[in-house]
Amino acid sequence: MTAAVITGAGSALPAALDQKAAWDGFFARHYEGVRAAERIFMSAGVRRRHAVANPIDEDLSGWGTGARMARFIQEALPLGKQAVAGALDAAGLAPGDVGLFAVATCTGYATPGLDIRLASDLGMPAGLQRLLVGHMGCYAAIPGLAAVGDFVTARSRPAVLLCCELTSLHVQPAQRDLEQVVAHALFSDAAAAIVVEPGAGRGHRLAGVVARTDASTADHMTWDVTDLGFRMGLSPKVPDVLSRHVGDVVDELLTQAGLRAEDVAGWAVHPGGPRIIDVVRDELGLREEQVGASRRVLAEHGNCSSATVLLVLQELADVDGPIVAMAFGPGLTLYAALLLPA
Template identity: 65%
Template sequence: MRTAAVTGFGTALPGPALEQAAVWDRRFAGHLADDRVARRIFHGAGVRRRHAAVNPLVEDVSGWSTGRRMRRYAAEALPLGKEAVGAALADAGLRPEEIGQFAVVSCTGYGTPGLDIRIAADLGMAPDLQRLVVGHMGCYAAIPALGAVADYVVARGRPAVALCCELTSLHVQPPSDDLGQVVSHALFGDAAVAVVVEPGEETGLEVVDVAAVTDPTTADHMTWDVTDLGFRMGLSPEVPRVLARHVRGLVTGLLGRHGLTVGDVDGWAVHPGGPKILDTVGERLDLPGGALDASRAVLAERGNCSSATVLLVLDALRATGRPRPGRAVVAMAFGPGLTLYAALLRAA
């Protein structure tokens, strides 16, 4: 039976890293009326620095129309996406014309012709390339996209690329006392991450299985609404409690289908939606100390980059030698719905 494996990673980050303290002092302290609760949330978000295509210390986009933000997205996302895809192809040792499918994931910007067409053309991918756009699913979208391109690779026997390109800095909202907005402004950063998936299991990370669960009774707990002033996130403090109800069943079910337990997993790439999210996952799965260090490090150095984040964590794990040959890694992310997605991968 043919298999599919992740064989290349590529990352592109816009501009120099912004220090969290400076972002608060020089931008959001005034934006949020220097509220003490807002300050505590901002400095307790687990973020030390992050990158932004639209530097909040230089530009105030909070009054921009959605149309203006989308035009800026098109200008900023194209070079970032090309850099990430080019790096992933180089890492895998492939040429652009060898790719059979190209998937682009984003919930922060749209346009047609979109990144899928423009990046493919600029890099020289083949005219018969199959393209897929995954839009507005939110932070978990990398995993269903990875599942989709892996299915293509298994079915067609050709390599594929998935790109997550998220520019959350475009969606700063007008001043508000909504604490959900404070959390959003404190957490999110920008990044583009691409992965190459190829037939075979001799190298890389084999994509073994994907699982999901959605709790529609909590659909209002996490939202991402298109407004006249960009995209506005809604966040409920109840999100960690909902995750606590579902995360163990999702993970043990996924592992159990393959004769594995939580203790058999050699690496955890968990989307760092915030410190409480990681604490909840660690507690519910009874993970050993340090199991989520890669997730915490990505949150600290990059922030929450929406769909791109779980791939950043997976690449960070890879850099540490995890998972070891023949061992498993679980990648997991969460988002609107309220939805949990998980992928089981195994190192060659």
């Protein structure tokens, strides 16, 4: 079978926002009187994040969903274009070479969507196949990668995956709800793209994907469409559920390839929060430096939903050996992918 190989990556980030400045300039009064709010906000492992809508400058918490969706298209188009163009340049391909363009997002929708608008703007062919991976949440990059990988293997044509998430457009009205404090402390904006080519002799090939959904814990993480944007529900029990499943998922992924955890050269763990990284480290018996790329991405960029694991993979761009990428989200769902040197 033709291998599906990641040969290029690109990203685009809106303006940076210091975490302390975000608290002092907006969220302190937003959560005034909520005990422990500042401590939770400042212990999220985030030093700065990126926002197309800086809450210090503009308060979107009272905006309707329609206005937020219109803003999404306005802001996502230039970010998506920059990320995809960067990935294509890194791969040495032209937009006309692309056979499938997949877009993953859970933070904005329109029809025609980002896939159609960006394909046209970038000059991708009229016969381009397109795929929208919508509302899966933080883990969407991995099933997105699996889908484009299957296309590349079956069709022997290149594909592009773009993850574009603008969580800053979904700031919620002030509520005495610590789950909302956690969500507002963690989430950030980013666009990240990868190019996957058939049979390339450079980069990392997709060697396997494993998924696990624990439907009994479906209420632990939610992303509800409301009249005032999308609202996150985030239970503190999420790391406990992850601890029950992550070992088995990684064992299955590596066993299929005849590998063990000690054979893995790079770990791209979705940094859903500090406790998420801690649980993965401890359950898999990893050293702290092995999750260093995830810590750095969380600190410098925050949790950018589906784009985040692609940002971590960019941190691991110089790793020559096997890489395990994993992400977690609503369901509760765990996805993991094995990438081997081409």
